């Protein structure tokens with residue numbers, strides 16, 4: 001039996017209600033325009049969004065695709081990876097980063113993240129490189145950009161591609177340059193809860209390499225640019241007109257929304273400072289867009305339950321390390337991945353969405369203060 005006392009203090013983990021209220025009339029206008037056009041796939045809306053997103057990211061190319069996973073797979077396929085090629089990935093990430101390597105038919109080489117930033121540790125990448133390494137996937141996890149300068153420095157002289165998994169970091173900036181423009185190519189997800197989210201699945205690839213872009217454009221469309229002429233073994237992975245039109249509207253607000261996420265994270269950081277047993281996220285600047293606000297505690301499960309009983313919803317990103325998932329238990333990895341297992345048992349994501357009020361943030365921190373006391377006494 002649930003013992004949740006749902007009061008006025010209840011805080012959900014995330015909500016799109018206010019955002020959609022703010023832009024509802026623009027979104028409805030776009031919906032009508034697409035409906036009236038009777039053009040639903042690979043038309044003007046997609047071209048227009050691709051141009052806007054490339055310009056936003058500071059790249060020459062953006063290619064709309066069906067999901068973030070597809071974006072990663074298409075990049076790896078576009079790079080021509082095969083069974084003899086190795087791809088270095090962070091051990092602590094969402095499973096899609098790993099699945100993409102398998103779908104592309106290459107070999108996974110997981111390495112641990114830096115436990116302070118949760119992004120791939122460049123020094124561990126350096127020691128994992130072999131003559132077969134063809135790509136490194138740098139995940140900007142929770143919204144914080146990986147150390148792209150260090151990774152590019154390691155990869156470029158060896159002719160290794162650096163692929164940004166920017167699914168959680170739309171709009172993040174490193175010394176003025178946006179996520180999506182810092183490696184060989186980048187994959188974005190427009191899953192509804194992302195910083196830039198569609199009303200369904202969607203994704204994009206960005207790159208400054210026109211040849212790679214041309215291959216990916218072909219691969220997403222049955223390996224074809226001219227109808228019924230198929231030059232590559234492609235797939236069907238296109239961003240549809242309706243999603244493209246809606247995303248273009250939401251893109252206009254992305255920087256303002258990311259700024260509000262930063263303000264919420266700063267409010268959390270300040271209020272939670274010094275709370276016993278909690279590891280807070282490291283402060284960050286423009287290189288972090290706070291897709292998630294993630295704390296750590298060895299008491300994580302009890303804390304989550306104590307928050308739940310106070311009406312505050314928290315989530316875990318991610319509760320099982322990728323190599324411990326059933327899909328991967330049969331694979332042996334040479335590396336020690338115990339850190340990612342520990343992170344899986346300790347991380348806890350607090351509610352965060354841009355339209356969240358300061359009062360809601362304070363309700364969460366107050367509930368967490370009580371939860372920390374309660375679980376310390378238990």
Ligand SMILES: Cc1ncc(COP(=O)(O)O)c(C=O)c1O
Nearest residue numbers: 067068069094096167189190191
């Ligand atoms: C880090 C990361 N990579 C890849 C993906 C895959 O994106 P999608 O769900 O759009 O396939 C996601 C999101 O779900 C993600 O968080």
